Amino acid sequence: MAFDVGTPINTAFLLFILYSVQKIVFPSSSPPKEIPNEFRSGYSWLPKSHQPTVLFKTYTPKTLEPFHGRDNGRILLAINGIVFDVTAGRSFYGPNGMYGNFAGRDASRGMAKQSFDVEMLIPVDQPLDKLIDLQPDEIDNMKGWVEHFSNKYIICGKLVENDAV
Amino acid sequence: MAPSISDLLVTDDLTILLGLIAGTVFLLRTFYRPQPLVHPILLGRQSEVTKVRNPGESAVYRNYGTGLMNRFPLRPHKDVQVLSDLVRSDMETSRTLWNTKITNATLQDRVASFGTGLLRMAQLQSQESNVLLLLNDCIEFLIADLALSSHSIPSMTLAAPHLLSPVLDTHPPSAIITHAEFLPTLLELIYDAGEEGRHHTIVVVGEPSSRVMASVASKVKILLWTDVEREGFKVPKIMSPLPKPSDVFSVSFFADANGHVQGTQITHINLTAGVAGIHALFPVSALLSSLDTVVSSHSLGGTYGRAVAYAAIFEGTSFATTESSKLFHLDEGTVKQDVTDVLSAQLYSIPSATILFLKPAHLDALVDGILRDAKKSFLLNAFAWRHKIAGVSEGFVSKDTLWDRLVYDAARANVIGEGAGTVRTIVVGEGLLPANLLTPARVALSCPIINTLTHPAVVGPVFALHALDLQDFSTLEEDPVNSLAPVGPPTVSIEAKLLGVNDSAVENGADPSGTLVVRGPPVTKQLSGEELETPSGYVNVPTGESTSSGNSDDEDGWTALGVKIRVLTNGAFRVVV
Numbered sequence: 126m127a128f129d130v131g132t133p134i135n136t137a138f139l140l141f142i143l144y145s146v147q148k149i150v151f152p153s154s155s156p157p158k159e160i161p162n163e164f165r166s167g168y169s170w171l172p173k174s175h176q177p178t179v180l181f182k183t184y185t186p187k188t189l190e191p192f193h194g195r196d197n198g199r200i201l202l203a204i205n206g207i208v209f210d211v212t213a214g215r216s217f218y219g220p221n222g223m224y225g226n227f228a229g230r231d232a233s234r235g236m237a238k239q240s241f242d243v244e245m246l247i248p249v250d251q252p253l254d255k256l257i258d259l260q261p262d263e264i265d266n267m268k269g270w271v272e273h274f275s276n277k278y279i280i281c282g283k284l285v286e287n288d289a290v
Numbered sequence: 291m292a293p294s295i296s297d298l299l300v301t302d303d304l305t306i307l308l309g310l311i312a313g314t315v316f317l318l319r320t321f322y323r324p325q326p327l328v329h330p331i332l333l334g335r336q337s338e339v340t341k342v343r344n345p346g347e348s349a350v351y352r353n354y355g356t357g358l359m360n361r362f363p364l365r366p367h368k369d370v371q372v373l374s375d376l377v378r379s380d381m382e383t384s385r386t387l388w389n390t391k392i393t394n395a396t397l398q399d400r401v402a403s404f405g406t407g408l409l410r411m412a413q414l415q416s417q418e419s420n421v422l423l424l425l426n427d428c429i430e431f432l433i434a435d436l437a438l439s440s441h442s443i444p445s446m447t448l449a450a451p452h453l454l455s456p457v458l459d460t461h462p463p464s465a466i467i468t469h470a471e472f473l474p475t476l477l478e479l480i481y482d483a484g485e486e487g488r489h490h491t492i493v494v495v496g497e498p499s500s501r502v503m504a505s506v507a508s509k510v511k512i513l514l515w516t517d518v519e520r521e522g523f524k525v526p527k528i529m530s531p532l533p534k535p536s537d538v539f540s541v542s543f544f545a546d547a548n549g550h551v552q553g554t555q556i557t558h559i560n561l562t563a564g565v566a567g568i569h570a571l572f573p574v575s576a577l578l579s580s581l582d583t584v585v586s587s588h589s590l591g592g593t594y595g596r597a598v599a600y601a602a603i604f605e606g607t608s609f610a611t612t613e614s615s616k617l618f619h620l621d622e623g624t625v626k627q628d629v630t631d632v633l634s635a636q637l638y639s640i641p642s643a644t645i646l647f648l649k650p651a652h653l654d655a656l657v658d659g660i661l662r663d664a665k666k667s668f669l670l671n672a673f674a675w676r677h678k679i680a681g682v683s684e685g686f687v688s689k690d691t692l693w694d695r696l697v698y699d700a701a702r703a704n705v706i707g708e709g710a711g712t713v714r715t716i717v718v719g720e721g722l723l724p725a726n727l728l729t730p731a732r733v734a735l736s737c738p739i740i741n742t743l744t745h746p747a748v749v750g751p752v753f754a755l756h757a758l759d760l761q762d763f764s765t766l767e768e769d770p771v772n773s774l775a776p777v778g779p780p781t782v783s784i785e786a787k788l789l790g791v792n793d794s795a796v797e798n799g800a801d802p803s804g805t806l807v808v809r810g811p812p813v814t815k816q817l818s819g820e821e822l823e824t825p826s827g828y829v830n831v832p833t834g835e836s837t838s839s840g841n842s843d844d845e846d847g848w849t850a851l852g853v854k855i856r857v858l859t860n861g862a863f864r865v866v867v
Contacts, residue, residue: 132302132305135302135304135305138308138311138312141312142312145312146315151676152677152680154679154683160763164330164331164333168326168330168683168684169761169762170330170333170334170761171859172859174859175339175796175799175857178340178348179341179342179343180343180344181343182345279341279342280342
């Protein structure tokens with residue numbers, strides 16, 4: 126034995142006491158090497174990333190169509206020129222949902238006439254549905270749906286004609 | 291021979307003793323750790339962010355306490371509708387404003403007397419006239435402001451003395467209130483302007499010398515403040531209809547970054563929202579109360595100084611201002627912003643200051659003085675500094691620790707005087723605080739230091755750190771010398787957005803960085819370009835991209851503040867230099 130404090134247990138205790146006293150009397154005052162990303166790792170911490178935000182984009186029927194959700198991506202649909210991000214409602218608007226026809230398309234006519242049939246949709250390479258032949262109460266119905274969607278989902282863009290961009 | 295197990299586990303009396311000591315030391319270390327003043331998890335999300343952002347802009351940020359759905363607080367209390375409601379009738383204790391010990395009831399009486407006297411003697415018309423307040427911060431400023439607002443006569447104030455001639459030329463007031471010492475200079479300016487046909491009415495605080503009185507031209511009417519108050523006291527008070535909260539009660543003129551003269555119209559709502567903003571700076575455990583004494587270095591001619599003063603009035607605290615807040619001096623020298631300046635407020639008969647509203651230069655001087663004094667006891671200071679820094683890095687600071695008693699209390703007393711023990715919060719505004727000053731300031735003063743961002747177009751602070759936030763990222767900055775301290779999230783009644791943001795960088799996760807625009811009840815409406823003519827007669831047309839020009843309102847009511855700022859991931863903002 127190099128030194129003898131009587132017994133190994135005493136040595137262990139003594140070392141522990143010396144270590145703790147050293148930590149109390151000389152607290153570490155050097156800042157951490159990098160900013161921690163967890164509040165448990167340090168007081169001056171920063172979250173790793175910002176809150177996610179969606180960029181407001183201008184869509185055409187052709188650029189809107191890929192967001193049909195069949196590939197597990199985002200699901201968008203448009204009503205009255207406003208594009209909504211309905212990824213949160215995948216069960217309704219996803220490929221197997223009740224209203225899956227609307228994903229990636231302009232759903233204005235369908236919302237106005239309260240119908241989910243494919244006839245309500247216009248092919249993507251044609252000009253936008255002008256909705257001229259709709260009754261006033263159907264227009265009101267559509268506006269009510271716009272209101273509902275604004276409260277429930279995120280407005281993330283507007284829909285314009287194919288050649289307007 | 292190899293030691294056996296029983297040899298290794300031999301115990302004796304020393305073991306028990308050491309065991310007890312080890313146990314005590316372990317418990318000491320575990321439970322005696324300083325607890326953070328605010329839990330760090332709350333500091334990870336200081337702003338509420340909208341989900342959508344426009345191209346080239348950032349999302350809209352609001353204070354986390356306000357949230358995206360709630361309305362902005364417009365007033366500190368539901369009964370405060372207009373300016374005169376800030377002088378609460380239900381508060382009966384007296385407090386000292388500069389050198390005057392006064393109760394709210396007496397203050398309201400003086401305001402009513404002065405208002406009546408002024409209307410009668412200066413022939414002012416409600417809603418037609420306007421009055422220029424050329425006063426240094428004093429109780430007469432507040433009395434005049436309150437009196438004029440109750441009779442719907444807008445007051446005009448200046449944030450800097452050199453704006454006097456442009457303002458006199460472009461917005462001639464119906465009456466001017468000024469100090470006796472400043473009267474000769476003012477008369478000179480009026481005579482030089484050469485508008486002989488115009489009548490001028492000047493109300494003078496103090497006693498002008500007979501020589502000055504003799505030099506007064508016949509077109510200028512001089513009234514003494516004391517005469518006006520006495521006149522109003524004798525006669526029945528004139529009651530004007532109550533102003534609406536959206537009425538403009540004051541116009542504050544300031545010089546923007548380009549040196550152009552800008553005017554901004556303060557309504558009652560702007561001011562009550564600003565007072566609510568100042569009220570929200572303080573944590574619930576340490577609110578402003580009538581036991582406090584507020585010292586401010588921000589002049590009442592500017593919007594921020596006005597918000598601080600009226601917040602002090604509303605809460606019933608004693609109030610005084612420092613020497614550097616005086617705008618109108620006889621001599622040309624400017625007052626240096628240092629410790630003597632901070633102490634100059636104590637020369638009034640107010641109780642010892644508890645809350646200081648200072649500029650960064652003041653804080654720098656204070657901290658420098660205190661730390662230098664503390665270094666005199668070299669060895670103790672080395673320990674004290676180390677322990678204090680360790681505490682701050684755990685989120686804890688207090689005036690009652692051992693190291694304060696040994697080192698820092700004495701240092702503070704040497705620098706600030708006996709009043710050092712009462713200072714409980716310092717709010718830094720009207721300037722940019724360097725990042726490497728924040729932690730030394732917290733150690734030296736051992737109290738919450740709240741860094742804010744202010745602007746002459748906003749009543750009250752625009753951004754403010756959480757009061758108990760002690761986080762410090764300065765050691766990991768790329769440029770530690772030049773970087774600025776974070777200013778925190780928007781205050782409770784402000785929403786903020788950044789323009790000119792690099793979309794691709796932000797989509798990849800970088801911090802949004804751009805120019806700041808804000809919206810909310812404390813944001814005042816600036817006088818548009820057509821209403822502001824320069825003395826040469828040309829209309830001051832705001833130049834296109836310049837965000838600090840007067841006509842910077844966007845279509846949705848966003849006001850550009852001309853500040854380049856960056857958002858951190860926890861929702862706090864930091865000015866980019």
